Amino acid sequence: MKIILVHPASDPLCHERIFGLKAPPLGLAYIAAYLEKQGYRPNIIDASAQEMSSEELESKLKAADPDIVGIYCSITRVRQSLDVAKIARDLGATVVLGGPHANYDLETLIKNENVDVIVRGEGEEVFTRLVELTESGRSLECLNGVAYKEAGKARINPEAPLIPDLDSLPFPAFHLLPMEHYKICGSIPICTLSSSRGCSRKCRYCIVPEMFQGRWRGKTPSRVVDEMEHLSLTYKPSMLLFFDEFFTEDLRRAEAITDEINRRDLNIKWACMSTGIDVSKELMIKMRKSGCLALLFGVECRVNTSTPNSVGSGYEDIVRRAFSNAHEAGIFPIANVVFGFPGENRRDYENLVQWIIDLDPDHSFFFKAVPYSDFDDEELTRMETFAYKRFYNRRNYVLKHISRSIIKVSKHRQFPFDFLIKYSKWLIKTITEVNKL
Numbered sequence: 001m002k003i004i005l006v007h008p009a010s011d012p013l014c015h016e017r018i019f020g021l022k023a024p025p026l027g028l029a030y031i032a033a034y035l036e037k038q039g040y041r042p043n044i045i046d047a048s049a050q051e052m053s054s055e056e057l058e059s060k061l062k063a064a065d066p067d068i069v070g071i072y073c074s075i076t077r078v079r080q081s082l083d084v085a086k087i088a089r090d091l092g093a094t095v096v097l098g099g100p101h102a103n104y105d106l107e108t109l110i111k112n113e114n115v116d117v118i119v120r121g122e123g124e125e126v127f128t129r130l131v132e133l134t135e136s137g138r139s140l141e142c143l144n145g146v147a148y149k150e151a152g153k154a155r156i157n158p159e160a161p162l163i164p165d166l167d168s169l170p171f172p173a174f175h176l177l178p179m180e181h182y183k184i185c186g187s188i189p190i191c192t193l194s195s196s197r198g199c200s201r202k203c204r205y206c207i208v209p210e211m212f213q214g215r216w217r218g219k220t221p222s223r224v225v226d227e228m229e230h231l232s233l234t235y236k237p238s239m240l241l242f243f244d245e246f247f248t249e250d251l252r253r254a255e256a257i258t259d260e261i262n263r264r265d266l267n268i269k270w271a272c273m274s275t276g277i278d279v280s281k282e283l284m285i286k287m288r289k290s291g292c293l294a295l296l297f298g299v300e301c302r303v304n305t306s307t308p309n310s311v312g313s314g315y316e317d318i319v320r321r322a323f324s325n326a327h328e329a330g331i332f333p334i335a336n337v338v339f340g341f342p343g344e345n346r347r348d349y350e351n352l353v354q355w356i357i358d359l360d361p362d363h364s365f366f367f368k369a370v371p372y373s374d375f376d377d378e379e380l381t382r383m384e385t386f387a388y389k390r391f392y393n394r395r396n397y398v399l400k401h402i403s404r405s406i407i408k409v410s411k412h413r414q415f416p417f418d419f420l421i422k423y424s425k426w427l428i429k430t431i432t433e434v435n436k437l
């Protein structure tokens with residue numbers, strides 16, 4: 001069975017340009033590793049990181065002559081994933097979609113003439129079983145966790161059970177990916193990993209609870225640190241990024257992870273993309289000691305559970321404390337801000353940006369609330385430009401941030417000098433880029 005997994009190109013995104021981020025298709029790497037464990041030899045094409053034209057991608061797929069093509073589909077890759085589906089269909093392969101947007105828009109996408117199957121939720125077990133059934137020419141009727149077509153009719157099977165023990169998953173198959181392409185700040189090599197899946201909160205505008213059945217599951221601390229150690233020894237990235245939905249959902253586990261890194265005396269720099277604002281200063285100090293450089297706080301998450309962006313005073317205080325604690329612990333606090341939810345108006349938005357500035361984060365990502373927003377894309381882009389300019393075009397920000405960064409980075413064990421040089425170059429470029437928006 002020749003299996004190809006494809007990470008299609010994404011629509012251009014402002015934050016990726018500004019933050020110089022190119023990340024590996026982590027979900028596909030976990031699926032490929034699982035397939036390998038079952039004896040298959042899949043390949044992954046990362047058309048996104050390698051900036052492939054559709055002609056290049058087509059000729060790669062033709063050369064591979066696949067039996068099954070699995071495609072990652074997220075909101076910024078819908079058109080591109082359907083283009084890949086068309087190419088794969090023309091080659092006679094079975095076409096499978098997976099990923100967040102395939103779940104979000106399941107009923108529409110399964111009707112697409114070039115899509116045979118959609119895998120719902122996590123892919124390792126279901127996709128592998130699907131390959132086995134396809135190989136033996138059997139129906140998918142009894143396979144939970146898929147939507148598929150039979151005799152031209154779309155059928156949606158019930159969800160599959162979640163993988164009960166995430167420790168049982170093999171390490172992601174990064175050996176199938178062009179690792180030299182994955183960077184942050186334009187030139188700092190990264191690897192990503194996931195220490196947990198799902199989230200038990202239920203913010204109004206989020207597909208994650210649906211994808212993972214409203215549950216959070218974490219790998220054990222020793223397994224997480226095994227994975228960190230393996231990635232850092234094998235690929236030697238300057239930084240490991242946790243791409244969990246909610247890394248600190250279980251605070252005791254987060255603490256045990258940092259204890260384990262310290263116990264093994266690993267010299268690893270890491271950051272996590274999804275941090276709760278209830279992380280204590282003591283834990284942040286431990287995280288910092290274990291090599292944590294940055295924490296990204298999703299500051300609007302709790303707000304979306306009730307009224308978007310109408311921030312109550314108790315909440316504001318907790319968020320403010322989280323940011324100042326991170327500074328005191330020597331970590332870069334970064335604000336993750338999703339804007340443009342239904343019900344928001346321009347004034348709410350300007351207040352939100354001012355509030356973020358007052359929190360004094362080292363950086364801020366501003367994300368359009370796609371696909372949920374009532375604003376059209378032009379207006380969302382205007383808001384995004386406004387936010388980046390307001391945030392980065394402040395003289396006191398540049399001076400304060402540079403001096404603060406030098407102090408924070410220089411206090412790390414085995415001073416990462418090359419990191420600081422690359423980071424400073426990128427910062428200058430970023431400020432220039434933002435001016436051009």
Ligand code: B12
Pocket residue numbers: 010013015021022023024026027028030031069070071072073074075076096097098099100101102104119121122123124127194205206207208211243244245273366367368369370371
């Ligand atoms: C980390 C993260 C980011 C990071 C890095 C993204 C990157 N470049 O990799 C940052 C912060 C930069 C980011 C940005 C954005 N993100 Co984001 N992000 C995530 C997050 C939390 C984790 C992604 C991840 O790597 N998970 C770990 C892997 C192991 O899980 P996975 O990808 O889900 O894969 C599993 C399954 O989905 C499935 N699967 C996946 N692909 C396939 C393919 C096949 C064939 C099969 C069978 C199965 C399958 O099996 C995998 C293994 O079990 C997700 C939540 C999520 N779970 O998707 C949101 C999420 C993907 N992001 C989302 C959004 C909206 C965005 C932005 C568009 C925000 C914006 N407005 O700019 C951008 C788009 C960036 C881009 N180019 O893709 C939405 C997507 C919604 C949608 N309908 O598609 C999500 C789901 C969050 C949400 N709350 O709704 N994001």
Ligand code: SF4
Pocket residue numbers: 198199200201202203205206207208209245246298301
């Ligand atoms: S906390 Fe984050 S991942 Fe969890 S439901 Fe809210 S937005 Fe989604």
